[in-house]
Structures are given as structure tokens and as C-alpha cells.
Amino acid sequence: xxxxxxxxxxxxxxxxxxxxxxxxxxxxxxxxxxxxxxxxxxxxxxxxxxxxxxxxxxxxxxxxxxxxxxxxxxxxxxxxxxxxxxxxxxxxxxxxxxxxxxxxxxxxxxxxxxxxxxxxxxxxxxxxxxxxxxxxxxxxxxxxxxxxxxxxxxxxxxxxxxxxxxxxxxxxxxxxxxxxxxxxxxxxxxxxxxxxxxxxxxxxxxxxxxxxxxxxxxxxxxxxxxxxxxxxxxxxxxxxxxxxxxxxxxxxxxxxxxxxxxxxxxxxxxxxxxxxxxxxxxxxxxxxxxxxxxxxxxxxxxxxxxxxxxxxxxxxxxxxxxxxxxxxxxxxxxxxxxxxxxxxxxxxxxxxxxxxxxxxxxxxxxxxxxxxxxxxxxxxxxxxxxxxxxxxxxxxxxxxxxxxxxxxxxxxxxxxxxxxxxxxxxxxxxxxxxxxxxxxxxxxxxxxxxxxxxxxxxxxxxxxxxxxxxxxxxxxxxxxxxxxxxxxxxxxxxxxxxxxxxxxxxxxxxxxxxxxxxxxxxxxxxxxxxxxxxxxxxxxxxxxxxxxxxxxxxxxxxxxxxxxxxxxxxxxxxxxxxxxxxxxxxxxxxxxxxxxxxxxxxxx
Amino acid sequence: xxxxxxxxxxxxxxxxxxxxxxxxxxxxxxxxxxxxxxxxxxxxxxxxxxxxxxxxxxxxxxxxxxxxxxxxxxxxxxxxxxxxxxxxxxxxxxxxxxxxxxxxxxxxxxxxxxxxxxxxxxxxxxxxxxxxxxxxxxxxxxxxxxxxxxxxxxxxxxxxxxxxxxxxxxxxxxxxxxxxxxxxxxxxxxxxxxxxxxxxxxxxxxxxxxxxxxxxxxxxxxxxxxxxxxxxxxxxxxxxxxxxxxxxxxxxxxxxxxxxxxxxxxxxxxxxxxxxxxxxxxxxxxxxxxxxxxxxxxxxxxxxxxxxxxxxxxxxxxxxxxxxxxxxxxxxxxxxxx
Numbered sequence: 001x002x003x004x005x006x007x008x009x010x011x012x013x014x015x016x017x018x019x020x021x022x023x024x025x026x027x028x029x030x031x032x033x034x035x036x037x038x039x040x041x042x043x044x045x046x047x048x049x050x051x052x053x054x055x056x057x058x059x060x061x062x063x064x065x066x067x068x069x070x071x072x073x074x075x076x077x078x079x080x081x082x083x084x085x086x087x088x089x090x091x092x093x094x095x096x097x098x099x100x101x102x103x104x105x106x107x108x109x110x111x112x113x114x115x116x117x118x119x120x121x122x123x124x125x126x127x128x129x130x131x132x133x134x135x136x137x138x139x140x141x142x143x144x145x146x147x148x149x150x151x152x153x154x155x156x157x158x159x160x161x162x163x164x165x166x167x168x169x170x171x172x173x174x175x176x177x178x179x180x181x182x183x184x185x186x187x188x189x190x191x192x193x194x195x196x197x198x199x200x201x202x203x204x205x206x207x208x209x210x211x212x213x214x215x216x217x218x219x220x221x222x223x224x225x226x227x228x229x230x231x232x233x234x235x236x237x238x239x240x241x242x243x244x245x246x247x248x249x250x251x252x253x254x255x256x257x258x259x260x261x262x263x264x265x266x267x268x269x270x271x272x273x274x275x276x277x278x279x280x281x282x283x284x285x286x287x288x289x290x291x292x293x294x295x296x297x298x299x300x301x302x303x304x305x306x307x308x309x310x311x312x313x314x315x316x317x318x319x320x321x322x323x324x325x326x327x328x329x330x331x332x333x334x335x336x337x338x339x340x341x342x343x344x345x346x347x348x349x350x351x352x353x354x355x356x357x358x359x360x361x362x363x364x365x366x367x368x369x370x371x372x373x374x375x376x377x378x379x380x381x382x383x384x385x386x387x388x389x390x391x392x393x394x395x396x397x398x399x400x401x402x403x404x405x406x407x408x409x410x411x412x413x414x415x416x417x418x419x420x421x422x423x424x425x426x427x428x429x430x431x432x433x434x435x436x437x438x439x440x441x442x443x444x445x446x447x448x449x450x451x452x453x454x455x456x457x458x459x460x461x462x463x464x465x466x467x468x469x470x471x472x473x474x475x476x477x478x479x480x481x482x483x484x485x486x487x488x489x490x491x492x493x494x495x496x497x498x499x500x501x502x503x504x505x506x507x508x509x510x511x512x513x514x515x516x517x518x519x520x521x522x523x524x525x526x527x528x529x530x531x532x533x534x535x536x537x538x539x540x541x542x543x544x545x546x547x548x549x550x551x552x553x554x555x556x557x558x559x560x561x562x563x564x565x566x567x568x569x570x571x572x573x574x575x576x577x578x579x580x581x582x583x584x585x586x587x588x589x590x591x592x593x594x595x596x597x598x599x600x601x602x603x604x
Numbered sequence: 605x606x607x608x609x610x611x612x613x614x615x616x617x618x619x620x621x622x623x624x625x626x627x628x629x630x631x632x633x634x635x636x637x638x639x640x641x642x643x644x645x646x647x648x649x650x651x652x653x654x655x656x657x658x659x660x661x662x663x664x665x666x667x668x669x670x671x672x673x674x675x676x677x678x679x680x681x682x683x684x685x686x687x688x689x690x691x692x693x694x695x696x697x698x699x700x701x702x703x704x705x706x707x708x709x710x711x712x713x714x715x716x717x718x719x720x721x722x723x724x725x726x727x728x729x730x731x732x733x734x735x736x737x738x739x740x741x742x743x744x745x746x747x748x749x750x751x752x753x754x755x756x757x758x759x760x761x762x763x764x765x766x767x768x769x770x771x772x773x774x775x776x777x778x779x780x781x782x783x784x785x786x787x788x789x790x791x792x793x794x795x796x797x798x799x800x801x802x803x804x805x806x807x808x809x810x811x812x813x814x815x816x817x818x819x820x821x822x823x824x825x826x827x828x829x830x831x832x833x834x835x836x837x838x839x840x841x842x843x844x845x846x847x848x849x850x851x852x853x854x855x856x857x858x859x860x861x862x863x864x865x866x867x868x869x870x871x872x873x874x875x876x877x878x879x880x881x882x883x884x885x886x887x888x889x890x891x892x893x894x895x896x897x898x899x900x901x902x903x904x905x906x907x908x909x910x911x912x913x914x915x916x917x918x919x920x921x922x923x924x925x926x927x928x929x930x931x932x933x934x935x936x937x938x939x940x941x942x
Contacts, residue, residue, distance in 0.1 A: 063789070067892070067900060069705040077638075077705045077904065158657035162650060215657060218708035236717055237706035238900050239892040240793050263789055264896075266887045274789050277781050281789065465905050469637025472652070476635070479648055515648070522648035 055258035067264035086592035088226035089199035121185035142172030147203035188496035196592035291369020307573035310589020312491035349408035351564030359396035375571035506530035722893030733820030741828025763822025772888035872928035876920035
């Protein structure tokens with residue numbers, strides 16, 4: 001007995017020891033010594049030199065509640081990845097806080113006047129700044145740009161950036177000169193290699209990562225070699241990125257921070273808390289928090305909110321086809337021979353009444369606060385292309401909406417509070433959007449207003465991953481549009497609206513681009529609205545320049561809005577916050593928020 | 605015992621195969637799409653192209669077999685190579701399970717990157733809660749209906765019923781926002797090199813450990829208490845006392861030991877949970893361990909990561925079940941498996 005008791009004790013101890021060993025083995029890396037001790041994020045203001053020099057200002061901590069997954073923008077999976085990559089990789093030109101072009105790697109902004117843009121608008125030629133080297137010390141040459149273009153356009157790379165769509169060729173005229181040729185005249189040529197979406201990659205590093213190999217190039221994708229102020233010190237996917245200074249950066253006095261940390265957080269409100277309430281972080285990105293809560297946090301005086309308006313507009317899209325499930329395969333399907341019209345939404349009176357009944361001011365003020373203002377335009381920014389012809393929609397007018405419907409013959413004949421079409425179909429609308437508390441509150445408000453004009457609305461929300469996803473098998477994607485109306489945000493990627501306005505085209509080069517099963521729901525015209533006048537006017541935009549161009553863009557916007565193809569609601573801004581001890585952040589709507597991080601420094 | 609263990613291990617293989625199929629099939633059939641987080645202006649054709657480049661268009665059985673081979677054969681070999689430095693065959697060309705969102709990053713590397721902070725925070729909270737809960741439970745049972753028993757019961761009920769997402773936010777509001785004692789964001793890149801960094805590590809661990817331990821103590825102490833009460837009434841306890849054994853010996857040698865059987869089950873089956881991380885708590889304090897990896901992978905539809913992490917949990921649950929069964933035999937000689 002005694003013996004076996006001892007053996008049992010021994011076994012028990014052994015078991016515990018084994019568990020402890022597993023723990024020790026797994027926990028060991030955390031305790032491993034490493035050089036360079038961490039410094040507290042904020043409040044390191046003491047002991048700074050009078051003027052900021054290179055690396056004099058310690059560490060700056062940025063909180064991103066969507067964690068960084070990858071640092072190669074061409075394979076990025078979200079805006080946050082593009083931002084994180086912009087500390088390392090640089091384009092030829094970038095946008096400043098006022099959305100004006102400023103040179104980054106290029107000597108100047110090429111224009112028609114200085115001869116950088118060819119007379120026929122078919123090409124643009126950039127001169128590179130002298131003496132720029134990559135972080136590894138090798139020189140940047142025009143070949144790197146040629147390579148980057150080839151990399152992104154190789155079909156199997158899976159490139160997520162579309163800045164090269166209009167490019168026919170990129171050539172290295174000489175090591176310091178890059179010439180980009182377009183497929184068609186490009187009155188706005190500042191798309192390829194401009195802005196944070198399309199920086200230049202190092203050919204030597206990515207040479208073996210083109211095409212199918214791109215996805216497996218883990219080291220390259222998480223530690224790209226760049227020309228920018230920082231390089232990766234440590235990358236922990238979906239958690240933290242630590243950057244250190246690129247010693248080969250071209251400005252001898254910049255960047256001022258020796259280290260940058262981008263840290264993940266649970267959600268937007270914990271990001272806001274870390275910057276505005278506890279002061280643990282210096283910068284918080286995209287703080288989509290209830291307006292009242294956010295302004296309350298700002299009132300504590302630790303940090304300041306900033307809003308940047310690009311061109312994003314939250315809108316309700318109208319389905320011009322019939323989404324009735326009884327139609328089976330023909331549900332929401334448009335074809336040139338059979339437009340499959342919606343029973344009542346194809347009537348402009350109904351669409352206009354839907355718009356009239358909405359109070360955009362309440363939605364913007366109550367639900368968006370600093371992050372949005374009411375708008376009547378789908379092309380709401382930048383200011384040069386924003387129309388002023390539709391501002392009447394800012395006033396809600398339920399009576400006018402009711403009168404309009406009465407006049408058009410939609411009356412409530414059976415007294416159930418819901419109007420019917422002349423042939424007896426009730427005005428019932430299914431309204432879908434992605435799952436998101438602000439969107440659900442918007443839906444509830446609009447449902448109430450539409451009820452006041454005798455239209456019954458059923459609400460539906462779909463998980464964002466499904467709604468915005470490209471799964472051709474799912475019935476709930478925004479592309480299939482199996483409902484009467486749907487709501488989401490979209491906007492131009494750069495200050496020029498040409499690409500964005502192409503979303504309402506019916507035909508491109510003779511091919512229909514409305515989403516149908518034939519193109520695997522891959523078209524761009526989600527509303528399924530087909531207007532030859534719009535297409536014709538868009539043709540003239542393709543060659544217009546200057547003021548004329550802006551005027552045509554405004555007319556195109558007015559055409560969509562005044563036909564109520566989509567109902568704009570809120571012009572949305574991205575709201576970020578910086579600690580008051582941090583000087584330098586200046587955000588615009590079309591550029592990475594860290595575009596000028598080399599100038600950021602501590603208050604002194 | 606030896607044959608029993610062997611038999612258990614052999615029966616575990618079909619169980620795990622079945623689990624792996626269920627996990628894979630459920631996730632592969634569930635809606636959602638890895639291209640959903642891409643910028644909204646991206647055209648559909650490009651999204652479709654990306655889906656293809658991630659291998660999503662292959663039929664499910666092929667994807668399952670490939671994944672199984674990678675998980676059961678390739679990854680263990682990689683882990684072995686990494687640990688020992690011996691290379692087996694073509695280690696470069698071997699297919700690995702890679703994350704979709706962190707393009708090309710092997711899932712196992714992601715898991716190993718996150719294990720340290722999960723083990724530190726969740727593991728420490730677990731150890732701490734056992735060390736506190738067992739004596740509290742036993743003492744409460746020994747002094748049944750005393751003030752101590754009542755107080756610990758009330759605390760346990762509170763600990764039980766307050767979810768960690770509530771206590772977590774509460775302690776952040778109190779200790780991080782109002783008092784400013786501890787950071788609300790966990791710094792995963794912190795290295796403990798000297799006393800200062802050790803203090804920093806302690807400060808950032810206190811809140812999440814506190815929150816998790818509070819919840820665990822409540823559960824474990826209840827089990828320890830009820831099981832001890834039951835044993836205190838047994839005849840053998842009276843016998844021990846009448847033999848003239850000291851009270852301390854009666855409780856520690858006899859009662860505690862016999863009361864530990866249900867507690868050991870609870871503890872052993874909870875250990876896979878340590879490796880799984882505490883999903884909610886990790887999120888709240890930005891500990892970014894395995895639990896958070898699982899959550900964001902689900903959110904971004906990074907199926908290879910979700911499948912692999914869930915499968916690792918399944919293996920751990922099976923293993924610790926076995927360990928619990930063996931531990932019974934050690935604690936209670938009457939339990940024999942032969």
C-alpha cells in the first residue's frame with residue numbers, strides 16, 4: 001500500500017511537471033532578452049532638444065482598432081493596411097490635407113504646362129528626385145516602377161489596387177525617368193503611382209513574387225523594403241507593428257520620432273479612450289463612436305478630434321429591377337431585351353417621394369456628429385466637383401411627398417395605411433444594409449418617415465462580411481441586390497470623379513456593365529439603371545479638362561440625383577484624434593493619415 | 605494502465621478525424637467571404653480573381669484533404685524541424701496552411717506568436733484562481749454557514765453572474781480612466797529585460813488577470829466547497845477523527861484528497877481553454893492572444909486560421925480528457941481501468 005501510494009504521488013508530481021514544462025516552453029519567448037527597451041508611449045516630453053531632429057522625439061503610438069494584417073498594399077485587405085504601408089513605401093506624388101498634389105519621389109507634379117503631360121493626354125512623364133536609395137542602400141530606379149506595374153497587373157498576383165486599370169505601358173526612359181502611357185487619353189493622369197494606394201515596390205525584393213507566388217511571399221509582404229521614413233522592426237500580424245527609422249531616408253533631420261508603434265484595440269471606442277481619456281496612445285484612427293460619447297471624451301482636454309472629408313457618401317440605392325422571389329432565376333436580373341422593371345420604383349414620383357420624406361439633418365446630427373454632414377449629392381467632394389443644384393432636399397417635406405404620390409395615382413384604397421399602385425399592389429419595400437448600429441438606427445428613422453407617406457418598409461441587415469463580399473453563391477450580397485432598396489457608403493478613391501461616375505454607366509465599349517448572372521454579378525451598375533443620355537455625357541467627360549471637366553462631373557451627379565437613382569443621405573468623414581502633445585497630423589480625405597509622419601513631433 | 609492509455613489514444617484518432625471533418629465542413633459551408641473587407645470601390649471581377657488566387661474555387665473535398673494533410677503531416681514536421689533544426693526532406697517546398705488576410709503567413713507561426721501573451725495572462729489567471737479557490741472552497745465547507753462561508757458564497761455568485769465583458773470594462777473605467785494606475789492596452793512587444801520592464805509587465809497584466817481570476821475562482825470554489833461538504837459527512841472522516849488524528853490531518857490528508865476528483869475534472873478540462881485564450885477578455889484589454897486571433901479571423905473570414913485554431917483546441921480537449929482520467933486513478937486508487 002505504502003509503495004503504491006508513493007508511486008501515485010510521484011505520478012501526480014510528474015503530471016504537474018509536464019504541464020509546467022509545456023507552459024515554460026511556450027512562455028519562454030516572452031521573457032527572451034532583446035535590445036532596445038520599450039518606452040512609455042506618451043508623456044515623454046521631458047528632455048527634448050529645442051528643435052526636433054532625426055529620432056529625437058522618442059516613440060509615437062498609433063491605435064488602429066482594425067489590426068494590421070499585411071504591409072504590401074497591393075495585396076492589402078483593408079484601408080488600415082494601406083495606411084500602415086505608407087510609412088514605408090512611397091508613391092511619386094501624394095495628396096496633402098487639402099487634397100492637392102505634392103511631389104514625393106518625383107521632382108515636381110507633371111502638367112501640360114511644364115511638358116510632363118503629353119499634348120494628346122496619352123502619357124505622363126515623371127523625373128525622379130536625385131540620389132534616392134532604398135532602405136537597403138541600393139538606388140531607386142525607373143525599373144522599379146516598371147516592375148511594380150507588371151507585378152500588380154499579373155493576373156494571378158491577386159492585386160487589390162486598381163490604379164493601373166487605364167495604363168497601357170510603363171517604361172523606364174532612363175534610370176531617373178518614368179513614362180506612363182495610357183490606353184485612352186487621360187485628362188486626369190494622376191492615378192498610377194499617385195497616393196497611398198499605389199506606391200513603388202523594390203524590384204530586387206519582389207522579383208520572385210509575381211503571379212501565383214505572390215500569396216506565399218510572406219516575408220516580403222510583411223517587411224517590404226521602401227524609400228519612406230520608416231522600416232519594420234517587428235511585425236505581429238493582426239496585432240502590432242513596430243517601425244524604426246530608415247537610416248537611408250533622404251531628409252537628414254527627419255523623421256523626428258525614433259520609433260512608431262501601431263497597436264490594435266478592441267473597437268473604435270477603446271481606441272478613442274486610449275487617446276482621449278487615458279493618454280496611452282498619441283493617435284487614434286477612424287473613431288466611429290456615438291457622437292455624444294466622442295465629444296464627451298474630447299472635453300477631457302487630452303486630445304483633439306479631426307475630421308477628413310473625402311468623397312464618401314452614405315446612400316440608399318434603388319433597385320430598378322424586380323426583386324420578387326417568385327421570379328426565381330429572373331429575380332433582380334436586368335437584360336437589354338427585358339429590363340424586368342420594378343413594379344413601382346421605376347416611377348420617378350415614388351422615388352422622389354422617398355427622398356422628400358427623409359430628414360437628412362437629423363440623421364447626420366444624431367447618428368454621425370462630427371463624422372458626417374447631410375448631403376444631396378452622390379459626388380459630394382472634393383468641393384470643386386460638388387454640385388449646389390440639389391440642396392433643396394435638405395428640408396424634409398412629408399406633405400409634398402404625400403401630394404406627389406396622390407397625384408401619381410398611388411392611394412390607400414383599402415384603408416390599411418399602405419398605399420397601392422393603380423393595379424392594386426401595395427407599396428411595400430424591403431430595405432437591406434450591413435449590420436452596423438448606426439445603419440440600423442438610420443433604417444429605423446427612415447422606416448418611420450416612409451410610413452408617414454404610406455409606404456411600408458421591412459428592414460433587413462446582413463453581416464458585413466457577406467453583404468460586401470464577392471461570394472457568387474450568396475443571395476445576400478449587395479451585388480445581387482435581392483431587395484427593393486439597399487444602403488451603404490461609396491465614394492471616389494481620388495479627387496478626380498471619372499472612375500467613380502462610371503458606376504452608373506449602362507454600357508462600356510458596347511458591353512453592358514449592369515450586374516447580371518452573365519457577368520457573374522461582376523458589373524459596376526448596382527442600381528440597374530440604364531440611361532443613354534448619361535452614357536453620352538460621360539463620354540464627353542473622358543476628354544474634358546479643367547473647369548469644363550468639373551462642370552460635366554456636376555451635371556452627371558445632378559442627372560443621377562435628380563432621377564433619384566440613388567438617394568444620398570450623409571457626406572461621411574473619417575474622424576481621428578491626436579494627443580495634444582503630438583504636433584503634425586494633417587489629414588485629407590484622399591491620402592493615408594500618416595502621409596506626413598516624417599514631420600510629426602512632440603509639442604515643446 | 606498502459607493498455608488503457610494506448611486504447612484511449614487509438615480511439616482518439618477516429619474522433620479527431622470526425623471532428624476535423626465537421627469543423628472543416630461547417631466553416632466551408634458557412635456564408636462569408638474573405639474579400640468583404642477590401643475597399644468597397646473594388647470591382648467584382650478583381651474580387652473574384654482574389655478568391656481564385658486564394659484557392660476558394662476548388663471543390664470542398666479537395667480542399668479538405670489538402671488541409672488535413674497540411675495539418676496532420678506537414679505542420680508537425682515543420683514544428684519538429686523548427687524545434688530541433690534537423691531538416692526532413694523538402695522543407696522549403698512543403699505546403700503549409702497559410703492565413704488569407706496576412707497573405708502567406710503560416711497559421712502555426714501566427715499561433716506561436718500569440719501563445720506567450722495568452723499563456724501569461726490566461727494561464728496565470730488560471731493558476732491564481734486554483735490557488736485561491738481550492739482553499740477557500742474547502743475552508744468554507746469546513747466552516748459551513750459561518751460568516752466566511754456566507755461571504756465567499758456571495759462573492760462567488762457575483763463572480764458567476766457578472767460576465768467578463770462587464771467587469772472588464774468596469775475595471776478599465778476605474779483603474780485606467782479614473783485612477784490611471786494601469787494601461788488599458790496590453791503591449792505585446794514588451795520584453796522583460798530588467799526590473800522596470802518586469803514592473804511594466806505586471807502592471808499591464810493585473811487587470812486582465814484580475815477579471816479572469818475573479819470569474820474562475822467563483823466556479824472552482826463552488827465545486828471544491830460542495831464536494832468537501834459531501835466528504836466531511838462520510839464515515840471515514842469520523843473514523844479518522846476517532847483514531848485521534850489531528851483536525852488538520854483529517855482535512856488535508858483525507859477530505860481534500862477525496863474532494864478533489866470533481867475539481868480535477870473541472871481544472872483539467874479547463875486547461876485547453878487556457879490555450880484557447882479568453883476571447884472576450886483578450887479583446888477588451890487588447891491582449892491579442894489566441895482568442896483574439898480566432899475572433900478577428902472569424903470576422904474577416906480567414907477560414908484557414910479558424911479551422912486550424914479550432915482543430916488545435918479539439919486536440920487539446922481530447923488530450924486533457926485523457927489526462928483527467930489518468931489523474932482520477934492517481935487520486936483514487938479504487939478507480940482502475942484494467
